[in-house]
Amino acid sequence: MQTLKSWLSGGRIPMLSPWLALTLLLGLQLAALPFLFKIHFNNSGDIYSPSDAPIIQLRESLFREFPTDDALIALFEGDNLFSPDFLASLHRVARKMEQHPSVDRVLTLTTVEHIDATDDGFAVSLLVDPKHLEARTPAQWKQRVLGDTMAPGLIVSRDGRAVALVVRPVILKESLARRDILIALDAAIAAEKLSSVHTATAGTVAQTVEELQSIWRDSAIFIPLTVIIGLALMWWVVGRVRPVVIGGLAMGMVVSVSVAGLVLSGQPYTPITAMIPTLMAAYTTATLLHLYAAIQRARIALLTRPQRIARALKDTFKPGLFNVLTTGAGLLSLLWVDIPPVQAFGLSGAIGTLMVFLVVFILVPPILLKWDTPRWPRRRSGFARARHIAAAVAVFSLRHAKAVLLTTVLMVAAAIPLVLQVKVESNLIEFFAPDHTISRSTDRVESKLSGITGLEIVLTGMERDSLKDPTRLAQIKALQTWLEAQPEIDRSFSLVDVVEEMNRAFQGEEQGTGNLPTSRKQIEQLLLIYDGKDLYELVNREYQRSRITLNLNVHGANEISQVIDRIRVHLASQPIEGIQTEFAGFGKLFSDQEDRIVDGQVRSFSAAFIQILLLMALLFHSLRGGLICLVPNLAPLFFIFVVMGSTGIALDVATVLIAGVILGITVDDTIHLYHGYLHRIHNGVSPVFAIIRSVESSGRAVIAISIVLIAQFSLLGLSDFRPTAHFGTLCAVGLFAGQVFELLLMPALLGLKLRRPQAGITAR
Secondary structure (H helix, E strand, O other): OHHOOOOOHHOOOOOOOHHHHHHHHHOOOOOOOOHOOOOOOOOOOHHHHOOOOOOOHHOOOOOOOOOOOEEEEEEEEEEOOHHHHHHHHHHHHHHHHHOOOEEEEEOOOOOOOEEEEEOOOOEEEEOOOOHHHOOOOOOOHHHHHHHHOOOOOOOOOOOOOEEEEEEOOOOOOOOOHHHHHHHHHHHHHOOOOOOOOEEEEEEEHHHHHHHHHHHHHHHHHHHHHHHHHHHHHHHHHHHHHHHHHHHHHHHHHHHHHHHOOOOOOOEEOOOHHHHHHHHHHHHHHHHHHHHHHHHHHHHHHOOOHHHHHHHHHHHHHHHHHHHHHHHHHHHHHHOOOOOOHHHHHHHHHHHHHHHHHHHHHHHHHHHHHHOOOOOOOOOOOOOHHHHHHHHHHHHHHOOHHHHHHHHHHHHHHHHHHHHOOOOOOOOOOOHHHOOOHHHHHHHHHHHHHHOOOOEEEEEOOOOOOOHHHHHHHHHHHHHHHHOOOOOOEEEEHHHHHHHHHHHHHHHHOOOOOOOOOOOHHHHHHHHHHHOOHHHOOOOOOOOEEEEEEEEOOOOEOOOOOHHHHHHHHHHHHHOOEEEEEEEEEEEHHHOHHHHHHHHHHHHHHHHHHHHHHHHHHHHHHHHHHHHHHHHHHHHHHHHHHHHHHHHHOOOOOHHHHHHHHHHHHHHHHHHHHHHHHHHHHHOOHHHHHHHHHHHHHHHHHHHHHHHHHHHHHHHHOOOOOOOHHHHHHHHHHHHHHHHHHHHHHHHHHHHHHOOOOOOOOOOO
């Protein structure tokens, strides 16, 4: 502890032997490599909710009695969809898919049930019998299918010009298994030569697979490019090959160890955690550039090589340590967001920042001292222009301190209405652009069939056979009638529809005129005769728990929540006697994210703000100093929300990361600037000169680092997965704004306490 205090107070920082440092650097890299081959890619909807969340507990309970609500929908369009050739090919595709180990059932014209009237009651048969396709003409098959209760809107369009094949998987919690199903379906369709009429593939399975492929594309493209940009800009700044090579090794080690830590923790690699490599590469580059800037300053001062390294460590070790702590605090604040991938991002990122400190301040200096023997250039470095820009901005800020602060306050006040327009929304379909394959396929399927957002109303009775009561069934029927009148609900389906169909057939009534039995005895008689399987996907065999499945044509969490709230109000006014109601399905799972995002953003930002403020107050031994450093870093966060409000970018599972990340990163540069200012004040330099010299020396590195970070985060803005693109773009915008506000507001805030801030201000 005494040694640490000595280091922090400006004592000499001891260094490892260069060979030990190099061994540790390469050893950690090699130790992490085996774990990189064990990355667990997964983006299933369930992983975005905590395992103890009520919706997850309910889903697990339902999975023990009912099939999953996951689906993969293949749409076929044409004029001969009821011909024997097409129906036979469609059936062969269905049979191939049913043989897949991850498929539970395939729903299409030749596999779903139909209830026919018979002389002695009714019989359950296939809607289209694949063994007797010649028994009816195509027109007759079409008439039979369109007259069925369940098929229109589910597996056939209401005009009969589109037919669907719905693959329902077994209960899967892995994205790779979903991808296998999609590949098998495409292969089966191609083998049956149906590709020419196959117009769309949609559903939760297809959406998940597209997100998985986006992770792979982004990782394969952006991680290497991030490293290349970092190295290129490092070369521009340093002008030396060996420091760039050492920087590349440092970035590689930090990124590898961060991802390996994710694997060791058992967390999946999702679109959220896939942004960790970019963040860690960018942060390593930024921290290295602070060290390299200090070495460059020592080179300009004509110090010897050992003296340069020692001087650079003395100048950067303490602020570097607090940089790591504040950045780590910003990332750890994401643990308050009750969304597991977001928490994994925060924890892995915080661990990565510790690795950055270990690499940059413990391992890199002895390696530089041993092997980076040639002199660094004094004038050809990329720091030169940045130095003059930073000094000029600082001089302007000091000369016009009150005007700068007043203008900032007025701009903030004027922009508040835009901030208030920021909405919390996660829209599954808007995760990709409208012209993306999955977006166009979803639109196609919904225009021909029904909405693909699934929502379930779970009905649980107080005792066994509760759902055989005719009064309750009538109330469920009334609820369904009301539900289907809602504009967001395209169709509903429950045991009532099957019971009605059985009663219609039993009574020998015409198609579509069936009604519910009025006595319990009639209901029990119908259920006793029933020998199909569709019914038991809607009610358990104890007739105590059932579900109403809904197809919604909306995809946003807010829209789904509004539908759920409206249904709750209706059920409160017209309850089903003796029945408890709950909401489940993928739609409910998705809509629950909204509350977690809002609550998590507030708690995350509060935690980051308080932790970073306390750390800076500890560093500078002054709460006032901590506030002076923190205020310029709140401005870019405000600016980010202004951009979100003006462009319509919503707060979602990706953009909720931004506050912790930006606050943690931008404050690093402020710490270096303010630390340099205090150091010069303590050495007897006048306040005005201390401000200018601190901005001039550290500011050039700060500008160069901002260029690096902005370029690296901007890469993510090119992703076709919109949450990732929004995160990258907004981070780049925030970092640019942070740079501007830092160079403008910091000198202005410090200059306010000077009686005559204009006196003696000259650009140096």
